[in-house]
Amino acid sequence: xxxxxxxxxxxxxxxxxxxxxxxxxxxxxxxxxxxxxxxxxxxxxxxxxxxxxxxxxxxxxxxxxxxxxxxxxxxxxxxxxxxxxxxxxxxxxxxxxxxxxxxxxxxxxxxxx
Amino acid sequence: xxxxxxxxxxxxxxxxxxxxxxxxxxxxxxxxxxxxxxxxxxxxxxxxxxxxxxxxxxxxxxxxxxxxxxxxxxxxxxxxxxxxxxxxxxxxxxxxxxxxxxxxxxxxxx
Numbered sequence: 477x478x479x480x481x482x483x484x485x486x487x488x489x490x491x492x493x494x495x496x497x498x499x500x501x502x503x504x505x506x507x508x509x510x511x512x513x514x515x516x517x518x519x520x521x522x523x524x525x526x527x528x529x530x531x532x533x534x535x536x537x538x539x540x541x542x543x544x545x546x547x548x549x550x551x552x553x554x555x556x557x558x559x560x561x562x563x564x565x566x567x568x569x570x571x572x573x574x575x576x577x578x579x580x581x582x583x584x585x586x587x588x589x
Numbered sequence: 590x591x592x593x594x595x596x597x598x599x600x601x602x603x604x605x606x607x608x609x610x611x612x613x614x615x616x617x618x619x620x621x622x623x624x625x626x627x628x629x630x631x632x633x634x635x636x637x638x639x640x641x642x643x644x645x646x647x648x649x650x651x652x653x654x655x656x657x658x659x660x661x662x663x664x665x666x667x668x669x670x671x672x673x674x675x676x677x678x679x680x681x682x683x684x685x686x687x688x689x690x691x692x693x694x695x696x697x698x699x
Binding site for chain 2: 511516575579
């Protein structure tokens, strides 16, 4: 079974620039999650999709972050404009359904200069 | 109070030792509990689910205490390869999402 695919693995940008991350979940998984993990902390949920609908984006900084999962499969997360405090690893995860164990991708390590 | 609290460690133990981690959670309505393992610069991976009756998987035993709202992970006969950060994960039934603790770092030494 193919795992969760994410790209790119690493990204370095300057503050105020834009960046986008891509995620392809495990086939058949209805639920997709984007997490932000700052060094020394656990993953923090940014947004959760059930198929192509958003079910929880309460912790997403909507003034600069956006995400979509238009066809209910792969997803993109965008940051525009980036701030220094956005430096983190952005993890995508998927599960068969909400509340089920989640499987993570390798993550994208973002550095803001 | 944090939703999920863990001792960050590090726990430094010799090979062969038994080590236990505890985790407390604040939402009494939580129903699902997990332990994830995260190696340095890697993604979290599911280690085991935690059931009300407790469960064991080889050298790993997980326990749930609903009355006190904590879960534990016991590792017997520690191996060097057990060195990692162990994340306690609790579901938020209202949001149907998982909340991760900050993790407990384990370093097994030869």
